[in-house]
Amino acid sequence: MSKPTLSDLRAFMAVAEHRSFRRAADFLGVARPTLSHAIRGLEDSLDVRLFHRTTRSVALTEAGTRLLGRLDPLLHDLDAALEDVTGEQGHLQGQLRINGNDVAIRLLLRTVVPEFLARYPGVELDLVAEGRLVDIVGQGFDAGIRLGEAVPKDMVAVPLGPDIRFLAVASPRYLAQRPAPDVPDALTRHPCIRQRLPSGKRYRWEFSKRGQSVEIDVPGTLTLDSSPLMVEAAIGGLGIAYVPEPYARAALDDGRLVSVLEDWCPRIPGLSLYFPGNRHMPASLRAFIDTIRELRDQFEALAPSTPAVLATSSSAGAKAG
Known part of the structure; x- marks a missing residue:
């Protein structure tokens, strides 16, 4: 049995996280047939089926679920180690993925993003704006930005702006x-x-x-x-x-x-950036948070005049009916 390559394992992770060969191929920047061939090769080398495929959906098999559970922390730690090495040399590289509501992403674009990209041109910043609250770990994000009430209890939160009501x-x-x-x-x-x-x-x-x-x-x-x-x-x-x-x-x-x-109508916690506390923090995320803290006065000056998005508060998401 030939040993899977790191590229094969990253291809598997992408399909498992996106539940779609098309979206995973777009994420990896490869052609869909190339990705499908890589997954078939991985399944052949392991002699096990990793995905249930239909014309409309992709789902992990039991074996695929076990592999994902073992690979996820290993590859994340590998990425973190590589980022730490480059960070120590003062040249951050890699991708930083952040999910937030539209207002949060707009605030970042007006404040933190220009300074961060100027300081760290080797980092690819992938910002995704969407109304629904997502599982940032399951969806492959390094961090999320939502109203304080919406931040999951097991996450570390960094307040970005003043309270709102x-x-x-x-x-x-x-x-x-x-x-x-x-x-x-x-x-x-x-x-x-x-x-x-x-x-x-x-x-x-x-x-x-x-x-x-x-x-x-x-x-x-x-x-x-x-x-x-x-x-x-x-x-x-x-x-x-x-x-x-x-x-x-x-x-x-x-x-x-x-x-x-x-x-x-009392005030509630405003926007917060949050990330899992039980994982090694990527050097790029640490640098992003440091940039936010340096520019906090600028961020807070804009935040009160920028409408917060109700649809992503925990109260709106969990208690709507």
């Missing part, structure tokens, strides 16, 4: 026709502008005051999947919306919107 808002014209709610339960008597999350679920509005927490699946005949559109609908008098404060700030300042239940 969500506000219930309505137009003066709307409130002239109906009494403003004085407690969250009163929202059940109002047409509310509901929010659809990337998962397809609706967000349950959450409020808290003096240790008391309330979740409400508000009524309403209008559902949107965009906070800016929800603000626009509220300005138009279509009901009460519940949005991150920065989205509504301009309309609140000029009187087009009024906040209600404000004493039920």
Whole structure:
């Protein structure tokens, strides 16, 4: 039996992580037939089937799952060791993959990314913006960026900006026709502008005051999947919306919107970069975090004026229904 090469094992890891030969080939920068040939060669050399393949899906076999579990920490440690060697020489190389919501990635592009790429031109920075919360380890990312509430408990978090809050808002014209709610339960008597999350679920509005927490699946005949559109609908008098404060700030300042239940809307932790604490930290990620810390004042100055994304908070993801 011929021994598999490191290239064969990395090909297997890519297909296992992406669950797709096409996506894995794109990730590796090779042709799909080349990748398929490499996997067939690996299976032949090991004399075991690693994937169940259909025209629509790719899934690991039991043997493939065992191999993935053994290879993942080994290859990660190998990559970390190689990065440490190059880092010691002052020439970082390799790829740094970070997953975040759209707002987080925009903030990075305006603050940290230019400085980081100027300092470390040998690092390939792969930033992926998506609304849904993903398993960064399972999807092959070195780090993620989400609201503090969404960071998994087993991850190490580095705060990036100040706390934020969500506000219930309505137009003066709307409130002239109906009494403003004085407690969250009163929202059940109002047409509310509901929010659809990337998962397809609706967000349950959450409020808290003096240790008391309330979740409400508000009524309403209008559902949107965009906070800016929800603000626009509220300005138009279509009901009460519940949005991150920065989205509504301009309309609140000029009187087009009024906040209600404000004493039920406390601040929550803002954006944080997070990564697994039980793995060796790649030198490139350590350098990225150091750059963030050096530019923290610049980052925090932009963060309050940039709307945070509700759809990736733990409350929105886990408690929507």
